[in-house]
Amino acid sequence: xxxxxxxxxxxxxxxxxxxLVGCLAWLIGGGGATNFGLAFLWLILFTxxxxxxxxxxxxxxxxxxxxxxxxxxxxxxxxxxxxxxxQAVGIPGWAP
Numbered sequence: 143x144x145x146x147x148x149x150x151x152x153x154x155x156x157x158x159x160x161x162l163v164g165c166l167a168w169l170i171g172g173g174g175a176t177n178f179g180l181a182f183l184w185l186i187l188f189t190x191x192x193x194x195x196x197x198x199x200x201x202x203x204x205x206x207x208x209x210x211x212x213x214x215x216x217x218x219x220x221x222x223x224x225x226x227x228x229q230a231v232g233i234p235g236w237a238p
Contacts, residue, residue: 144204151197154226158185192222 158181165173165181195218203211
């Protein structure tokens with residue numbers, strides 16, 4: 143299970159990097175710089191924070207059978223999942 147979650151973390155990081163490349167291409171093609179800046183910010187923030195805030199607690203939870211680590215994982219993972227879903231849907235008017 144931990145191995146699968148590690149692969150999920152890597153997929154999340156790769157997706158953020160691809161998003162950065164796509165926003166860079168859009169910026170070069172005449173798009174706004176705001177999306178590129180936000181994509182860079184998401185990559186810089188979400189990659190290490192997701193590792194520290196949800197991968198490490200689940201690794202520790204399976205290693206030591208700690209209920210607090212399971213709780214920390216589920217809380218932060220669900221919060222990031224909700225943010226990712228909102229970003230994927232792309233609600234009009236929610237971005238600058």
